[in-house]
Amino acid sequence: MKKVIMGNHAVSYGVKASGVKVISAYPITPQTQIVELLSEMCANGEIDAKFIKVESEHSALTAVVGASAAGVRAFTATSSQGLLLMHEILHWAVGARLPIVLTNVNRSVGPPWSIWTDQNDSLSQRDTGWLQLYCESNQETQDTIVQAFKIAETVRLPVMLVLDAFFLSHTYEIVDILEPNDVKKFLPPYETDIRIDVEHPHAFGNLAGPDTYFELRFMIQKAMEEARDVVKKVDAEFKEHFGRGYGVVQPYRCDDADLILVTSGTIASTSRVIIDEMRDEGIKIGSLKIRLFRPFPFDEVYEVLSKAKKVAVIDRNISFGHHGIFFQEIKSALYGRTDVPIIGYIVGIGGRDVTPKVIREIAEKALNDENPERDINWIGVKM
Amino acid sequence: MKPARIPEEEYMTSGHVACQGCGATQAMRFALKALGPKTALVIPACCWSVIDGPFPHSSLRVPLFHTAFEAAASTASGLKAGLEMRGDTETTVMAWAGDGGTFDIGIQSLSGAAERNEDIIYTCYDNEAYMNTGIQRSSSTPVGAWTTTTPVAHYKKRPKKKIIDIMAAHSIPYIATASVAFPEDFIRKFKKAKEIKGTRFIHVFAPCPTGWKLPPELSVAMARQAVTSKVFPLLEVTEHGKRWKVWKDFEPTPVRDYIKAQGRFRHLKDEEIKAIEEEVENNWQLLLAREQMSMNLPGLNKEDDDS
Numbered sequence: 001m002k003k004v005i006m007g008n009h010a011v012s013y014g015v016k017a018s019g020v021k022v023i024s025a026y027p028i029t030p031q032t033q034i035v036e037l038l039s040e041m042c043a044n045g046e047i048d049a050k051f052i053k054v055e056s057e058h059s060a061l062t063a064v065v066g067a068s069a070a071g072v073r074a075f076t077a078t079s080s081q082g083l084l085l086m087h088e089i090l091h092w093a094v095g096a097r098l099p100i101v102l103t104n105v106n107r108s109v110g111p112p113w114s115i116w117t118d119q120n121d122s123l124s125q126r127d128t129g130w131l132q133l134y135c136e137s138n139q140e141t142q143d144t145i146v147q148a149f150k151i152a153e154t155v156r157l158p159v160m161l162v163l164d165a166f167f168l169s170h171t172y173e174i175v176d177i178l179e180p181n182d183v184k185k186f187l188p189p190y191e192t193d194i195r196i197d198v199e200h201p202h203a204f205g206n207l208a209g210p211d212t213y214f215e216l217r218f219m220i221q222k223a224m225e226e227a228r229d230v231v232k233k234v235d236a237e238f239k240e241h242f243g244r245g246y247g248v249v250q251p252y253r254c255d256d257a258d259l260i261l262v263t264s265g266t267i268a269s270t271s272r273v274i275i276d277e278m279r280d281e282g283i284k285i286g287s288l289k290i291r292l293f294r295p296f297p298f299d300e301v302y303e304v305l306s307k308a309k310k311v312a313v314i315d316r317n318i319s320f321g322h323h324g325i326f327f328q329e330i331k332s333a334l335y336g337r338t339d340v341p342i343i344g345y346i347v348g349i350g351g352r353d354v355t356p357k358v359i360r361e362i363a364e365k366a367l368n369d370e371n372p373e374r375d376i377n378w379i380g381v382k383m
Numbered sequence: 384m385k386p387a388r389i390p391e392e393e394y395m396t397s398g399h400v401a402c403q404g405c406g407a408t409q410a411m412r413f414a415l416k417a418l419g420p421k422t423a424l425v426i427p428a429c430c431w432s433v434i435d436g437p438f439p440h441s442s443l444r445v446p447l448f449h450t451a452f453e454a455a456a457s458t459a460s461g462l463k464a465g466l467e468m469r470g471d472t473e474t475t476v477m478a479w480a481g482d483g484g485t486f487d488i489g490i491q492s493l494s495g496a497a498e499r500n501e502d503i504i505y506t507c508y509d510n511e512a513y514m515n516t517g518i519q520r521s522s523s524t525p526v527g528a529w530t531t532t533t534p535v536a537h538y539k540k541r542p543k544k545k546i547i548d549i550m551a552a553h554s555i556p557y558i559a560t561a562s563v564a565f566p567e568d569f570i571r572k573f574k575k576a577k578e579i580k581g582t583r584f585i586h587v588f589a590p591c592p593t594g595w596k597l598p599p600e601l602s603v604a605m606a607r608q609a610v611t612s613k614v615f616p617l618l619e620v621t622e623h624g625k626r627w628k629v630w631k632d633f634e635p636t637p638v639r640d641y642i643k644a645q646g647r648f649r650h651l652k653d654e655e656i657k658a659i660e661e662e663v664e665n666n667w668q669l670l671l672a673r674e675q676m677s678m679n680l681p682g683l684n685k686e687d688d689d690s
Contacts, residue, residue, distance in 0.1 A: 021465065021468035021469075022461060022464045022465050022468060024460075024461060048468075049468070050464040050467065050468060052460055052461060052464055052499070053499065054457060054460075054492075054495055054499075055491060055492070055494065055495030055498070056491060056492070056495070058453065058454065058457070058491075058492070059454070059456075059457035059460075059491075059492045059495055060457075062450060062451065062454035062457040062458045062461065062492070063457045063458065063460050063461030063464070064461055065450065065454075065458055065461060066425065066448070066450070066457070066458040066459060066460065066461025066462035066463075066464075066465060067461040067462065067464050067465035067468075068461075068465065069448050069458075069461075069462055069465065070461075070462050070464075070465025070466045070468075070469060071465065071469060072465040072468045072469060074461070074465065088451055089451060089454065092450070092451055096448075196423050196446045196448055196462060196465075196466070197446060198420060198421045198422065198423060198445065198446060198474050200446075201420075201441075201443070201444055201445050201446040201447075202441070202446055202447075203435055203436075203438075203440075203441035203443065203446070203447040203449070204446075204447065204448045204449060205448065205449030205450075206432075206435060206436065206437060206438040206439070206440070206441060206447075206449060207432065207433055207436075207437045207438060208437065208438040209437060209438075212438055212439075
C-alpha cells in the first residue's frame with residue numbers, strides 16, 4: 001500500500017513492520033513524530049510492543065539495552081542533544097553486543113540552540129562501534145529500518161539509522177508501506193540464546209582484565225568487518241523480496257566522470273539535479289552517495305572514485321581543528337591507492353539550505369579553480 | 384519481629400572477591416535466599432560490579448547484567464519489559480545498586496522508574512560512601528563522617544539524604560528498610576516484596592569495615608547497633624507511600640556507642656556527638672509521628688497483619 005507520509009513516520013512504519021517488542025524514547029525535536037506514531041500504534045494494538053516512556057534519553061537507551069539483553073527486538077529514536085546524552089550507553093550497547101536499532105534525526109548541537117540539521121551529532125559518535133547508515137528518502141528510511149534489524153542481529157552490533165532534520169524528517173513523500181506479514185519472510189521473529197535467562201544463568205559484562213578485554217574489542221572489529229558484507233547481502237536479499245535496494249554507496253553517472261561529488265543524506269538528491277543539468281551542458285560530472293558510513297566501504301569508494309580526475313567531498317559537518325568528516329574518511333580510504341585530488345567543502349551547517357545553486361557553485365569551483373585550497377573550503381560564509 | 388525460616392538454598396557461592404566483613408555480600412546472600420532462582424539482577428557500577436568475580440566467572444547462580452552507573456533502574460525497566468514480551472512473567476527483576484548509584488548518580492532513572500511504577504525490585508545496599516572507588520563521600524554519607532573527600536579537617540557537615548522520604552513521595556506500592564543484622568526480618572521483607580507488583584524499593588544497611596575503619600568481625604554488630612540506636616530504623620511504607628510502620632520492639636542502645644566504635648567518626652568531639660544524638664532522636668520522633676499520622680488515614684487498614 002502506498003501512502004504519502006513524512007520521513008519521521010517512515011521510521012515508525014519501518015519499526016512496525018520489523019516486529020519490535022520494546023520501544024523506549026524521550027521527546028526531542030525533530031524526531032518526536034517517530035515515537036508519537038509508535039506510541040499510538042502500541043496503544044491501539046497495531047504493534048504488539050511495550051513502550052517505556054522514560055525521563056531522559058540516557059534512560060531510553062538503557063531501557064532498550066535491558067530489553068535487548070532479555071532477547072527481544074528493541075528500538076529507540078533521538079536527535080542531537082539526546083544522542084549526546086546517550087553517548088555512554090552507545091558504547092555500552094556495543095560492548096554488550098546488543099542488536100539494537102536507533103534512529104537519529106540529524107540536528108545541530110547547541111549552543112546556540114538550533115533545531116535544524118547537520119551531521120555533527122551522529123558523526124561525533126563515529127567511534128562508538130555502531131553501524132551507521134545515512135538515508136536520503138522516506139522510502140529508503142522505512143526500508144533501512146527493516147534491513148537494520150537483520151544486519152544488527154546477524155553481526156550482533158547495534159545499528160544507527162540517520163536522516164536529515166526537516167529536509168527529510170518533515171518532508172512528505174510517497175512510500176510503499178511494508179506489511180508486517182510480508183516482512184516476516186525477510187525478517188523472522190528474533191531468537192537468541194545469548195540473553196538473560198534464569199534457566200541458563202550467566203553474568204554479562206563482568207570485569208575483564210587486560211588479558212581478556214583486548215580480545216573482546218578485537219571481536220567487535222571483526223564483527224564490523226564482517227558487517228561490510230552483511231549489509232550488502234541483506235540489501236540484496238531485501239531487493240529480492242521487495243524490489244528495492246540501496247547499496248552501501250550509490251554512484252550516479254560516475255563512469256566517465258572528470259569530477260565526482262561525494263554526498264550523503266538529502267544533499268545526494270539535490271546534487272543529482274545539478275549532475276543532470278551539467279551533463280546536459282556536456283560536463284562530465286557524477287556523484288557518489290555514501291550510505292554506509294560505519295563500517296566504511298573502502299573498496300566501493302575506491303572503485304568509483306579512483307576513475308575520476310577530481311573528487312569534491314561535500315560535508316554538512318565539521319571536525320573542528322581538522323576538516324569535514326566525510327572528507328577525512330574519503331582521504332583515508334584512498335590514501336596510497338590513488339593520487340586523485342580530493343577537495344573538501346563545508347556547507348549547510350545549522351540547517352542552512354544547500355540548494356542546487358550551492359551544489360553548482362561547488363562543482364564549478366572544483367572544476368575550474370586552478371589551484372584550489374585542497375582540504376577545507378567553506379561555502380557561503382557571510383563574514 | 385516474627386521469626387521466619389531462612390531458606391537453606393544458596394544462590395551465592397564462594398569465590399566472590401568482597402572484603403572481609405562486607406555487608407553488601409551478606410545482603411546479596413540473604414536477598415537471593417528470599418527471592419530464589421527465578422531472579423535476574425541488574426547491577427550498575429558499585430562494589431558488586433567487582434564482588435561477583437572477574438570475567439568469565441560469577442559467584443551468583445542467577446543471571447546478572449552489568450550496566451552503567453546511573454542506569455540501574457532504567458536497565459531493569461527494559462529487562463523486565465523484554466522478559467514479559469518473551470512471555471516470561473515469573474522472573475523477578477532486581478536492580479541492585481550502592482548508595483552512590485541510588486542517592487546520587489542514579490536518582491534520576493530511579494525516580495523515573497518509580498514514577499512509572501515499573502515492576503521491579505530496586506535494592507540499595509547502603510555502605511554510606513563510594514567504597515568501590517576508595518571511600519569518597521556520597522549524599523548517603525552520615526553527618527560527621529570522615530571519607531577521603533571529607534577529611535578530618537572538614538568532615539561531612541550535611542546530613543544523609545532521606546531516601547525513604549523521596550521514594551515514599553513516588554507513591555510506590557512497597558518500601559522497606561532492612562539490615563544484615565536482622566536476617567529473618569530481611570528475608571521476610573524481600574519475600575513480601577517478591578509477591579507485590581510494581582516498584583518495590585528496599586534500602587539495605589550494609590556496613591563496610593574497610594570504609595568505616597571497623598574490624599571486620601564487628602560488621603554485623605554495627606548493623607545491629609545502627610538499628611537499636613535508631614540511626615537506621617527498620618520500617619515499611621505500604622499503601623503507596625501512605626502507611627508507615629516502624630519497628631520499635633528493641634532495647635535502645637546509645638548513639639554514642641555506635642559512633643565511638645567506628646574509626647570514621649574518631650575525630651568527633653563530645654558536642655558534635657551530642658548534636659548527632661539529637662538529630663537521630665528528632666528523626667526518630669518525626670518517624671513515629673508520621674507512623675501515628677498514617678494510622679488515622681481514612682480507608683487504610685489499622686494493622687499490617689503479616690509483620
